[in-house]
Amino acid sequence: MSDEIDDQKAHLAREGITPVLMYDGTAAANTSGGIRTGTAYLDNLRLQLALDGNRLLRAPGWTAFFQVLSIHGSQPSNFVGDAQGVNSYAAKPALRFYEAWGQYSSRSGRWSFLAGRYDLNSEFYRLASSGIFLNSSFGMGPEFSQSGIGGPSIFPDTSFGARVTFKPDSGILIRTAIMDGVPANRTDGQMRFPGQKEGLLIVSEIAFLTRPGSDGSQGISKYRVGRGANFPAYDDKFAIGAWHYTGTFRDLSRVDNNGRPLQLEGSSGAYVLIDRTLFRSSANPRARLSGFLQYGVGDGRINRFGSYAAAGLTASGFMASRPDDTFGIALASARDGSHYIDSMDMQAIPTTNAETSIEATYLIQVNPRMAIQPDIQYVIHPGTSPARANATVVQVHFQWML
Numbered sequence: 001m002s003d004e005i006d007d008q009k010a011h012l013a014r015e016g017i018t019p020v021l022m023y024d025g026t027a028a029a030n031t032s033g034g035i036r037t038g039t040a041y042l043d044n045l046r047l048q049l050a051l052d053g054n055r056l057l058r059a060p061g062w063t064a065f066f067q068v069l070s071i072h073g074s075q076p077s078n079f080v081g082d083a084q085g086v087n088s089y090a091a092k093p094a095l096r097f098y099e100a101w102g103q104y105s106s107r108s109g110r111w112s113f114l115a116g117r118y119d120l121n122s123e124f125y126r127l128a129s130s131g132i133f134l135n136s137s138f139g140m141g142p143e144f145s146q147s148g149i150g151g152p153s154i155f156p157d158t159s160f161g162a163r164v165t166f167k168p169d170s171g172i173l174i175r176t177a178i179m180d181g182v183p184a185n186r187t188d189g190q191m192r193f194p195g196q197k198e199g200l201l202i203v204s205e206i207a208f209l210t211r212p213g214s215d216g217s218q219g220i221s222k223y224r225v226g227r228g229a230n231f232p233a234y235d236d237k238f239a240i241g242a243w244h245y246t247g248t249f250r251d252l253s254r255v256d257n258n259g260r261p262l263q264l265e266g267s268s269g270a271y272v273l274i275d276r277t278l279f280r281s282s283a284n285p286r287a288r289l290s291g292f293l294q295y296g297v298g299d300g301r302i303n304r305f306g307s308y309a310a311a312g313l314t315a316s317g318f319m320a321s322r323p324d325d326t327f328g329i330a331l332a333s334a335r336d337g338s339h340y341i342d343s344m345d346m347q348a349i350p351t352t353n354a355e356t357s358i359e360a361t362y363l364i365q366v367n368p369r370m371a372i373q374p375d376i377q378y379v380i381h382p383g384t385s386p387a388r389a390n391a392t393v394v395q396v397h398f399q400w401m402l
Contacts, residue, residue, distance in 0.1 A: 005402065014055070015055060015056065016051060016052035016053070016054065016055025016056035017049070017050075017051060017052075017056070018049070018050040018051075018052075019047070019048065019049050020046075020047075020048040020049075020050075020401065020402070021045075021046070021047055021048075021401070021402040022045070022046040022048070022399065022400070022401045022402075023043065023044070023045050023046075023399070023400045023401075024043060024044045024046075024089050024397065024398075024399050025041070025042070025043040025044075025397070025398055025399075026041070026042050026043070026076075026087055026089060026090075026134070026395055026396065026397040026398075027039070027040075027041050027395065027396050028040045028041070028042070028076035028086070028087060028393060028394070028395040029076075029393070029394050029395070030076060030079035030080050030391055030392070030393050031392045031393070031394055032389070032391065032392045033080075033379070033382065033388065033389035033390045033391035033392060034079055034080040034081045034082070034379070034382050034388055034389070034391035034393075035078070035079055035080065035081040035382075035388060036079055037079065038078075038079040039079075040073065040074040040075060040076045040078070040079065041073050041074065042071075042072065042073030042074060042075065042076070042087065042089060042090050043071075043072050043073050043089075044069065044070065044071050044072075044089050045069075045070040045072075046067060046068070046069055046070075046098070047067070047068045048065070048066070048067045049065070049066045049067075050063065050064070050065050051063060051064040051065070060107065061104050061105045061106060061107060062102070062103070062104055063102070063103045063104075063105070064101070064102045064103070065099060065100070065101055065103070066097075066099065066100050067097075067098045067099040067100070068095075068096070068097060068098060069094075069095075069096055069097075069098035069156065070094075070095045071091050071092070071093050071094050071095075071156060072093050073090075073093070075087075075090040075091070075092075076090060076393060076395070077090060080379055080382050080391045080393055081382045081383045081385065081388050081391070082355060082357070082379050082382040082383055082391065083142070083304070083305075083334065083355050083382075083383050083384065084135060084136055084137045084142050084332060084334050084355060084357060085135065085136030085137070086134065086135055086136075086357070086377050086379065086393050086395070087134050087135075087136070087395065087397075088134055088135065088136040088138075088139050088155070089134075089397075090136075091155070091156035092156070094156065094185070096156075096185050097117065098117075098119070098155075098156075098158060099116070099117055099118060099119055099158060100116050100117045101114050101115060101116025101117060101118050102114070102115060102116055103115075109167070110166065110167045110168070111164065111165060111166045111167065112164070112165040113162070113163070113164055113165075114162065114163045114164075114165075115161070115162040115163075116160065117158050117159070117160050117184065118153060118158060118160075118161060118163060118177070118179070119153060119154055119155065119158050120152055120153045120154055120177060120179065120203060121139055121140050121145075121154040121155065123163070123165075123175060124140075124175065124177065124203055124205050124241060125139075125140045125141065125144060125205070125241060125271060125273065125296075126139075126140075126273075127237065127273055127275040127292050127294070128233060128234065128237070128275060128290075129275045129290040129291070129292040129312065129314045129328075130275070130292050130294065130310070130312060130330065132314055132326055132328045132361060132363055132373075133312065133328060133330055133359050133361055133375075134359065134361065134373070134375050134377070134395060134397060135330075135332055135357050135359050135377060137308065137310060137332040137334060137357070138294075138310060138312070138330060138332060138359075139154075139155075140154060141271060141294055141296040141305075141308035141310070141334070142304075142305045142308055142334045143269055143271075143296045143297060143298030143303065143305045143306065143307060143308045143334070144243060144269055144271065144296055144298060146303060146304060146305060147243075147245070147267065147269065147298055147299070147303050148181060148182070148201060148245050148247075148249075148267070149181065149182050149198060149247070149249070150182055150183050151183060152179070152183075152201055152203075152243070153179045153180070153183060153201070156185075157183030157184070157185045158183060158184065158185075159179050159180035159181075159182065159183045159184050159201075160179070160180050160184065161177055161178050161179030161180055161200075161201075162177065162178055162179075163175060163176070163177040163178075164176050164177075170211075171208055171209050171210060171211070172206070172207070172208055172209075173205075173206070173207045173209065174204075174205075174206050174207075175203075175204065175205045175206075175207075176202070176203070176204045176205075177201075177202070177203045177204075178200055178201070178202050179200065179201045179202075179203070180198070180200065180201070181198045181199040181200050181201045181245050181246065181247045182198045197246075197247045197248045198247045199245055199246035199247025199248070200245070200246045200247075201243065201244070201245050201246075202243065202244050202245075202246070203241065203242070203243045204241065204242055204243075205239055205240065205241035205242075206239065206240055206241075207237055207238070207239035207273075208237070208238045208239070209234040209236065209237050210234060210235045210236040210237075211233070211234045211235065212233075212235065234275075235276075235277045236275065236276045236277060237273065237274070237275040237276075238273070238274050238275075239272070239273040239274075240270070240271075240272055240273075241270065241271045241272075241273070242268070242269070242270040242271075243268065243269050243270070244266060244267070244268040245266060245267040245268070246266060247266070247267075248263050248264065248265055248266075249263070249264050249267055249301075249302040250262070250263060250264070250302065251263075251264055251301050251302060251339060252301065252302060252303075252304075252337070252339040252340050252342070252343045253339040253340075253342035253343040253346065254301075254339065264301060264302060267299040267301075267302055267303070268299060269296060269297055269298040269299060269303075270296065270297055271294065271295065271296035271297075272293075272294075272295050272296075273292070273293070273294055274292060274293040274294075275290065275291075275292040276290065276291055276292070277289070277290050278290060278291050278313075281317075281318075284317060284320075286316070286317035286323050287316075287317040287318045288315070288316055288317055289313065289314070289315045290313070290314050290315075291311070291312065291313050291314075292310075292311065292312050292314075292330075293309075293310070293311050294308070294309065294310040294311075294332075295307075295308070295309045295310075296308045296309075298337070299337075300336075300337025300338050300339055300340070301337070301339050302339070303337060303340075304336060304337060304340045305334045305335065305336060305337060305340075306335055306336065306337030306338065306340075307334075307335045307337075308332070308333070308334045308335070309332075309333050309335075310330060310331060310332040310333070311330065311331055312328060312329060312330025312331065313328065313329055313330070314326055314327065314328040315327050315328070322364070322365075324365035325362065325363060325364055325365055326362070326363040327360075327361070327362050327363075328359075328360070328361050328362075328363075329358075329359070329360045329361075330358075330359050331356065331357070331358050331359075332356070332357050332359070333354050333355070333356040333357075334354060334355050334356075335353055335354040336351065336352075336353055336354065336384050341353070350385070350386050350387065351384050351385065351386070352381040352384045352385070352386055353384070354381065354384060355379065355380065355381050355382060355383065355384050356379075356380040356381065357377050357378070357379045357380070358377065358378045358380075359375065359376070359377045359378075360375070360376050360377075361373060361374070361375040361376075362374055362375075369400060369401050369402065370398065370399065370400050370401075371398065371399045372396065372397075372398045373396070373397040373398065373399075374394075374395075374396050375394070375395040375396070375397060376392070376393070376394050376395070377391075377392075377393045377395075378390065378391070378392055378393075379391040379392075379393065
């Protein structure tokens with residue numbers, strides 16, 4: 001049966017149609033600390049469809065992508081009481097169109113334009129080494145992921161907009177996206193404050209990358225950009241990004257003369273990302289040790305978190321019998337902004353300055369279609385609440401792809 005499916009997919013790919021069905025499931029247990037001990041199971045089902053305009057319509061450079069997302073199960077953070085999110089796949093149960101966009105990439109390969117419903121985190125604030133970890137902050141720091149009205153255009157709620165990518169050199173990528181300031185599927189609990197303007201979200205990032213073969217031997221292909229470009233994995237990356245909302249927001253602690261939350265025009269933040277290959281075996285090029293750093297600052301007047309820092313190590317290919325397995329250990333710390341702390345003080349609610357999560361994980365690549373990932377996290381001051389004991393969370397995540 002699997003051979004027949006592979007043959008059918010290969011035939012569709014030759015015609016320019018690439019369907020993918022992906023299932024992610026996680027069994028999680030908060031074994032101590034937090035709000036209370038307990039277990040949870042959550043899963044996501046994704047149906048993706050990529051269309052190649054050159055093969056389908058003889059339209060070189062054009063591609064389209066559609067993704068439907070179905071979310072089920074409970075949320076382990078309800079037991080842990082953490083603010084960063086111990087599982088990046090956890091969200092309220094929903095069935096929705098997650099992405100639907102069209103893209104044109106120039107024949108020179110130097111620039112790409114995308115428009116539609118789009119996940120910013122598929123390209124912005126993204127590192128290869130940090131992607132293995134389950135804690136949500138390693139995907140996008142909470143100073144940005146929890147900003148705005150209902151968050152930016154990322155999992156699980158995306159919005160509509162456009163993105164431009166330019167590659168002036170083989171090792172430089174410049175991206176800018178302009179998105180609706182509010183996700184398309186905002187829930188009732190995220191309704192704006194009366195009189196608030198939703199506005200736009202503008203994000204820009206410049207990344208400096210070192211890739212295998214970046215010495216100029218790749219020819220024109222070294223300039224490929226955009227989603228689905230399939231360029232080789234980088235060895236090193238340094239990126240600087242900035243974001244700005246044009247809407248209005250209510251201050252977390254300041255009030256006007258009538259005692260109503262002070263209205264503020266605009267909100268901004270910035271981040272720095274570093275991902276570097278620290279060691280690669282000359283005898284076995286697949287054996288690799290990488291390290292990453294993340295640091296971001298947000299708008300502490302209106303967002304809970306004013307800053308975020310993370311660091312981690314990942315190792316892969318060191319066991320000859322398991323060349324595709326990866327081990328990682330990392331730390332993520334989110335610090336409350338001054339206005340959030342002030343608001344807690346006014347309510348006489350004790351709070352600590354930061355929540356810190358330490359995560360160790362091991363990705364077992366069973367076969368090309370299936371992976372299993374045991375994971376353990378130790379959360380210090382969950383939800384920045386001194387009333388909650390440090391939590392130990394054990395998870396087993398698995399992914400199956402067709």
